[in-house]
Amino acid sequence: MSDTIISQGWFTSLANPTRFLALSGRILPYLATAAVLSLLIGLYMSFAAPEDYQQGMTVRIMFIHVPAAWLAMMCYSVMAIASIGTLVWRHPLADVAAKTALPIGAAFTFLSLLTGSLWGRPMWGTWWVWDARLTSVFVLFLMYLGLMALHKAMDDSGRAARPAAVLTLVGFINIPIIKFSVEWWNTLHQPASVMRLDGPTIHPSMLYPLLVMAIAYTLIFFTLHLMAMRNEILRRRVQAMRRQAAQAIGGGA
């Protein structure tokens, strides 16, 4: 019981933006260093991995395409959890977390589409097909852009929080659709070969570089997300101070 109270207290204390700025400021250097190191190791392993007997060297695109696609979905899942935080607990940082994850998620989704296209052209003979996997990821990209537009449309950042949270949760239905699209429909895109109930079907010489790159991408995401959250807190602080200054002038007139 006391443990619960202590952990709730710790979690609630994070809701204080000043405490969050202090804590994230301490974590960021370590997170950024781990991201850079894992990226360097992952890149080395990616280019040291053997070429595929069928795909040749184009298999190296997998090491940046697959983590980008995973992160595109993970970022949206982070936004969905943050949206629950906005709607249920009204956590002050939940909307900040959801909003600042948007451009990062959009960038990873864009990269998964672009590198997939650059991989598809030599392997499939086409840049693009409207199969279920590619189309559902394209819809995810449009959802990121739509949510970014919603935030831009509101003058006051706080006003977009609840409608954006509702939209994010409605859009979360797309995440399982993306994941299972290759099983539910007949797609040109191959079925899952890593996250399978019967274990990965990729040879360890290619699986390990892929997993290290996935860790690197995840660390890059959290580093960028923490940095963007800190910026957003400062942006809201500036807005509040400007409003306060304007009210002081108005009150004095």
Place this chain on the structure above:
Amino acid sequence: MMSHEAFVFLSYAATAVTLTGLLAGILLDGRARRRELAELEAQGVRRRSKSAGGISS
């Protein structure tokens, strides 16, 4: 038709450009926000919570 090497190079180059651009955008945004805060504080504008002795944003 491009060589396979060109497709691999373009994929890695596009990833590097996109992620570097994202990082640069976030760094520049942070710098601009800190400058705005410093300007407001130089003008004597204080956060309400700070002037009241609180610690919230």
